[in-house]
Amino acid sequence: MPKAATKKSHSKGVRVAAPTHHALDSGAESFQTIKDKKLGMKALQEERKKVGPRYSQLKNSTDELLVYALQSLRNFSEGHRIVKDTRTWSSRIKNFDENWKPRLPLLVEAYLRYRYASPPPDRSASDIPEPSPSPITIDVLDIYTCQSTASIPVSEGGTFAEDLVAAGYLGTTPVSPSLAISLKTLELFRCIRLFKPSFSTEAFTKLLCHQYYIPYRRYYRTLLADAFDIYLTILDLVEKRVMERLGRDVPDWRAQNSCPCCSYELEGEEPGAHWRMICIDGNNSLKRLATSQGRQTGDMRTFESDYFLPRAFVDTFANEVKARQRQSKPDLPVESEDDDVDQGPRTREGFPTDGASDEVSAPCASNWKAAAADEVKKMWGMFDETGIFLCACRHAMVLWVADMVRSGELAKYALAMTSRVNEKIKGKKMFGYDIGCAFEDTVLHSILRDLFLASGSRFCVPAFHGYSHSYRCQCHYHPNAIQGVGLEDFETAERIFARSNELASVVRGASVYRRHLFIDMFFRQHDRDRYANMAQMLHGNYVQALEVIETQAEPVAAMLENLGLTREKLADLAKEEKTCFTTLKDEDPTNVHTVAYVEALQALQKAKDELLEVSERFRRRAPREDGVVQLTFLAPRSGPVGYDSDLSETRKLETRRRHLHDRVDRLSAEVASIEADYNIETRWQPTDFLYRQTVDYIATRQYQRALGKLQRLVILRLFELQKLNIARTGYKVRTYLAKSLQRRCKAIRRAVEEYNVAARELQPPRPTVDWDKVSHYSFIEEFSLLQDTRNDIRSKPWASSDIREAMRLSRRIDRAYEEITNCNREIRRLHMAIRDEEILFRNTLRQLREDGDPAHGAVEEYCKHRRAANARNMAYIERIYALKGFTGIPSPGCRLGAPEPNDDVGVSGEGETDGVSQELEEEAEERLEDGASSEVFAIVEYLARLTT
Incomplete structure (x- = not known):
C-alpha cells in the first residue's frame, strides 16, 4: 500500500514526505533535488530497512486502518523537509513528458514480453537478461489483489521502469518511482472507459481507495491520471506496430478503407449512383472550458490522431466565406456581454450559408442561422473548444473530426471537411448536411468548386x-x-452525437491533450462496435426495404388504377410539381418599367399637390387687418427669444414647404430622365389609355403581391403539416416539426395583415381573411383565396391529396428498390472483405511466428477481436442470403485489381465461408435464432476452435 503522501503548497516551498515522491516531480529532476539535500536512493533504502520490521508486524495484523494511520503519522513526524520548488505547472508537465518519451520504445518491448508471455521460441536463452538476485520492493496499487507492495526483479542492463512493466506494473514516474499501478488495473479502467465514456478518473480512484480501505485523496487521482496517459501511449505504439505488420499504416488508410461496404470495390459489380454517402454535422456537447483570469495553460502536450483535422488546415478556409453584414435573422454575437476576460480577437468568419446566393439560401438558411445564434450566445466566452464537427459514412464509420474553436458552426469547418473528403476519397459522393441546400451553393462559390464538380x-x-x-x-x-x-x-451524425454526448462531463474541464485523447479513444471503440454490427445494419435495411415493397406496392397500384394514372404519368406530375415550386413568383416582371414610370408620375403629382396645399396654408397665416393681408417688416427682437405657438407653426410650415420644393424638383428631374431613356416625347396624362391601364394594374399590384406571398407561405405550411402525419412519427418528432414551423406561422400572420390592407384598397374592396381561420387550414382546396392569384394551383392534378399520397408512396417504393440494390452490393463487399482479411491474418501470423517477431502476440490478439466481429457479420450475412426476396449474389466476388486467393488458407471454393468453416457458420446461424446469449456462445465457441 502506498505511503500516505502529503503536499502542502506555500509561497516559500513545498512540504514533501521523505519516503514519497510526488507524481508530478518529473522523475529525474525531482530525484536530483532530493539528492542535493543528501537524501538519495541509498538513504531512502536504509530508512526503509530501519523502519521495515516495525511496520511488517503491523501490516500482518488485522487492523489495516491502524497501519495506514501510523504510516501517515510517521510521514508527518519524521523525515519531512521543506523543499523550495519554483517550477510552474507547465514546466512540471513538460519535464514529466520529456522524461517519459525516450523510455517509451523500451517500455513497449517490456509490455509485449509481459502481455504476451514468453519471448518467441527461436530466441536463444543467452539473449534473455538474468534477473538480479535482490528484487526491489515498491508500493503498488492493484484492484485485483489489493496488495500493498510488490517485489520487482531487476534485470541487468535495463531500467527500473522497464522492469516494472515486465513485471506487470507501471511506475508513476519514469525514474525512481515510489508507487506503481498494475497494468491489469489500468486495463480495467481503460475497458470501463471504452464502454462507459462518462466514467471519470476520479470515480475509479475512489473505487481503488475503497478497495484499500483508505479515504479518497486527490493526490491518488493525479497519480492514476498520469499513469493512465502513459499506459494509453504504450498501447497506441503497440497498435501502430500491429497496423504496420498488417500493412495498414499508410496515411489515411483508416478513413479510406475502414468501411468495406463503402470502399471494397469488386469486379463486375453494378456501380451505385454514389460512391459514398457521407454525413457531416457539428455538435456543441464536447466543449472545453477556457482558462480564466489570465491563467496560462499548463498541459501543453499535443495528441496525435488520424481522426482530427489539424487546426492549421481548417483555418486555411477561414476567409473563404465572409460574414454577411446584413442578415435577415440575428447573427452570432461578436463577443459575449458577460465575458470580461481578454480571450483574443473575435471571429467575423462566415456561416456555411453566407457563401450562397440570396435566392438559394433565403428561407432555410435564415432559420438555421437564427437557431445557431440562440445556441451560441450561451456558450461563447466560457469555452475554448465549443464542440466538434464530424464526418462519417452512412454505416456510421467516422472519417474525420475537427474542433470548433471559440465559434459556432462556421463555414470553414464544413469546407475543410468537404475538401478533405474530395481529396482523399475518390468518386461521386452524396453529402448529407442540415443546411445542404444552401451550403452546396456556398461550395460552388468557393475554391472547392472545380474539385467538387469534377x-x-x-x-x-x-x-x-x-x-x-x-x-x-x-x-x-x-x-x-x-x-x-x-x-x-x-441522420447518422445525430446518432453518433447521441452516444458521444456521454463524454461531455469528462472533457469539459480537461486539458487539450486529454480531451483529444478521450475523444480519440471513444471514436476508435465506436468504429469497432459499428464494424461488428455492420451486417446487422444491412440486414435491418434489407428487411425494411422488403417490407415497404410488400406492404405498399399493391395499395399504390390500386390507387393508380382508381385515378387512371400510370407510374410514368405519376413521375411526370412529380416533375411538374417540382418545376412549379421552383419557378413560383409573385408577379410578372415584364411591366416593371411601365409601372416605374407611372409611379414616378404619381409621386410627382402627389408632391405637387402637397406643395400646393402647404403653400396655401402658409399664405393663410399671413397677418390680416379687416380681412386684408398687411405685409410689414418688423425689427428683430432683443433680449430672450420667446416663440409662441403661432410663430412655431408658421416656421414648421415654412420648413415643410421648402422640403416639398426640393422633392418636386428631384422628382421632376427623375421623370424627365425616365422620359429621355424611354423616348417618351409627350408626358403621359391621367386621361391617356396606357396611363389608366397601368393605374388599374398598380391598384391590384399590391394585392396580387400580398396574395402571392400569402399563397406561397400557406401552401408550404400545408404541405409540411402533412409530414406531421407520416406513419410512425412519434410525439417528440411531431413536436419538433411543429416548433420548426412556428417561424413560418409568424410570417403567415404578417402576410395576412399585408393582404388585408391591400384588399381594402381595391375597387371594389375584396373580402379580408381571418388569421385564426388561415392557421387551421388543412387542405389546399379550403383556401378559396387562391382562385384570385395568377399562380392558382388548385386545378393542378398534383395538388390533389389522393395524387399527392400516391406520389409519396411511389417515391418510397422506388427508394426501397434502390436500397435493395445498394445492400446487395455492400453485402457482397463485406463478405469479400472478411474472406480477404482472414487470408491476410493467417499469412501475417504465420510469418510473424516464423520470424519470432515480438509483435506476434499483439497481432494475434487484434485478429481474435476482429475475427469475433467477422463471425457475427458472417452470421447476419447468411441470414440475408436466406431472406425471402433476396436478389443479390450469395457469395463473395473478387476485389478489383486483387490477385486470386491461395487455396491453403481454408478457402475451398465459391459460396463457402472464406475463413470461417461452413460447419461453424451454420452453427452460429442456428444459435442466432435462439437469442443474443446463444449468439455470444457461438462466437466464443468459434474462437476457441480457431487454428492460427
Whole structure:
C-alpha cells in the first residue's frame, strides 16, 4: 500500500514526505533535488530497512486502518523537509513528458514480453537478461489483489521502469518511482472507459481507495491520471506496430478503407449512383472550458490522431466565406456581454450559408442561422473548444473530426471537411448536411468548386431535418426525392452525437491533450462496435426495404388504377410539381418599367399637390387687418427669444414647404430622365389609355403581391403539416416539426395583415381573411383565396391529396428498390472483405511466428477481436442470403485489381465461408435464432476452435 503522501503548497516551498515522491516531480529532476539535500536512493533504502520490521508486524495484523494511520503519522513526524520548488505547472508537465518519451520504445518491448508471455521460441536463452538476485520492493496499487507492495526483479542492463512493466506494473514516474499501478488495473479502467465514456478518473480512484480501505485523496487521482496517459501511449505504439505488420499504416488508410461496404470495390459489380454517402454535422456537447483570469495553460502536450483535422488546415478556409453584414435573422454575437476576460480577437468568419446566393439560401438558411445564434450566445466566452464537427459514412464509420474553436458552426469547418473528403476519397459522393441546400451553393462559390464538380458530388438535407425546410427545398434536397440514395436518411451524425454526448462531463474541464485523447479513444471503440454490427445494419435495411415493397406496392397500384394514372404519368406530375415550386413568383416582371414610370408620375403629382396645399396654408397665416393681408417688416427682437405657438407653426410650415420644393424638383428631374431613356416625347396624362391601364394594374399590384406571398407561405405550411402525419412519427418528432414551423406561422400572420390592407384598397374592396381561420387550414382546396392569384394551383392534378399520397408512396417504393440494390452490393463487399482479411491474418501470423517477431502476440490478439466481429457479420450475412426476396449474389466476388486467393488458407471454393468453416457458420446461424446469449456462445465457441 502506498505511503500516505502529503503536499502542502506555500509561497516559500513545498512540504514533501521523505519516503514519497510526488507524481508530478518529473522523475529525474525531482530525484536530483532530493539528492542535493543528501537524501538519495541509498538513504531512502536504509530508512526503509530501519523502519521495515516495525511496520511488517503491523501490516500482518488485522487492523489495516491502524497501519495506514501510523504510516501517515510517521510521514508527518519524521523525515519531512521543506523543499523550495519554483517550477510552474507547465514546466512540471513538460519535464514529466520529456522524461517519459525516450523510455517509451523500451517500455513497449517490456509490455509485449509481459502481455504476451514468453519471448518467441527461436530466441536463444543467452539473449534473455538474468534477473538480479535482490528484487526491489515498491508500493503498488492493484484492484485485483489489493496488495500493498510488490517485489520487482531487476534485470541487468535495463531500467527500473522497464522492469516494472515486465513485471506487470507501471511506475508513476519514469525514474525512481515510489508507487506503481498494475497494468491489469489500468486495463480495467481503460475497458470501463471504452464502454462507459462518462466514467471519470476520479470515480475509479475512489473505487481503488475503497478497495484499500483508505479515504479518497486527490493526490491518488493525479497519480492514476498520469499513469493512465502513459499506459494509453504504450498501447497506441503497440497498435501502430500491429497496423504496420498488417500493412495498414499508410496515411489515411483508416478513413479510406475502414468501411468495406463503402470502399471494397469488386469486379463486375453494378456501380451505385454514389460512391459514398457521407454525413457531416457539428455538435456543441464536447466543449472545453477556457482558462480564466489570465491563467496560462499548463498541459501543453499535443495528441496525435488520424481522426482530427489539424487546426492549421481548417483555418486555411477561414476567409473563404465572409460574414454577411446584413442578415435577415440575428447573427452570432461578436463577443459575449458577460465575458470580461481578454480571450483574443473575435471571429467575423462566415456561416456555411453566407457563401450562397440570396435566392438559394433565403428561407432555410435564415432559420438555421437564427437557431445557431440562440445556441451560441450561451456558450461563447466560457469555452475554448465549443464542440466538434464530424464526418462519417452512412454505416456510421467516422472519417474525420475537427474542433470548433471559440465559434459556432462556421463555414470553414464544413469546407475543410468537404475538401478533405474530395481529396482523399475518390468518386461521386452524396453529402448529407442540415443546411445542404444552401451550403452546396456556398461550395460552388468557393475554391472547392472545380474539385467538387469534377467528382460529381452533391449535397442533400437529412430526412428528419429536411421536414422543417421549405417545401421548395424538400423537392430538390430531401432524400426521398433523390434517386439512388435508397432508404438512407443521412441522420447518422445525430446518432453518433447521441452516444458521444456521454463524454461531455469528462472533457469539459480537461486539458487539450486529454480531451483529444478521450475523444480519440471513444471514436476508435465506436468504429469497432459499428464494424461488428455492420451486417446487422444491412440486414435491418434489407428487411425494411422488403417490407415497404410488400406492404405498399399493391395499395399504390390500386390507387393508380382508381385515378387512371400510370407510374410514368405519376413521375411526370412529380416533375411538374417540382418545376412549379421552383419557378413560383409573385408577379410578372415584364411591366416593371411601365409601372416605374407611372409611379414616378404619381409621386410627382402627389408632391405637387402637397406643395400646393402647404403653400396655401402658409399664405393663410399671413397677418390680416379687416380681412386684408398687411405685409410689414418688423425689427428683430432683443433680449430672450420667446416663440409662441403661432410663430412655431408658421416656421414648421415654412420648413415643410421648402422640403416639398426640393422633392418636386428631384422628382421632376427623375421623370424627365425616365422620359429621355424611354423616348417618351409627350408626358403621359391621367386621361391617356396606357396611363389608366397601368393605374388599374398598380391598384391590384399590391394585392396580387400580398396574395402571392400569402399563397406561397400557406401552401408550404400545408404541405409540411402533412409530414406531421407520416406513419410512425412519434410525439417528440411531431413536436419538433411543429416548433420548426412556428417561424413560418409568424410570417403567415404578417402576410395576412399585408393582404388585408391591400384588399381594402381595391375597387371594389375584396373580402379580408381571418388569421385564426388561415392557421387551421388543412387542405389546399379550403383556401378559396387562391382562385384570385395568377399562380392558382388548385386545378393542378398534383395538388390533389389522393395524387399527392400516391406520389409519396411511389417515391418510397422506388427508394426501397434502390436500397435493395445498394445492400446487395455492400453485402457482397463485406463478405469479400472478411474472406480477404482472414487470408491476410493467417499469412501475417504465420510469418510473424516464423520470424519470432515480438509483435506476434499483439497481432494475434487484434485478429481474435476482429475475427469475433467477422463471425457475427458472417452470421447476419447468411441470414440475408436466406431472406425471402433476396436478389443479390450469395457469395463473395473478387476485389478489383486483387490477385486470386491461395487455396491453403481454408478457402475451398465459391459460396463457402472464406475463413470461417461452413460447419461453424451454420452453427452460429442456428444459435442466432435462439437469442443474443446463444449468439455470444457461438462466437466464443468459434474462437476457441480457431487454428492460427
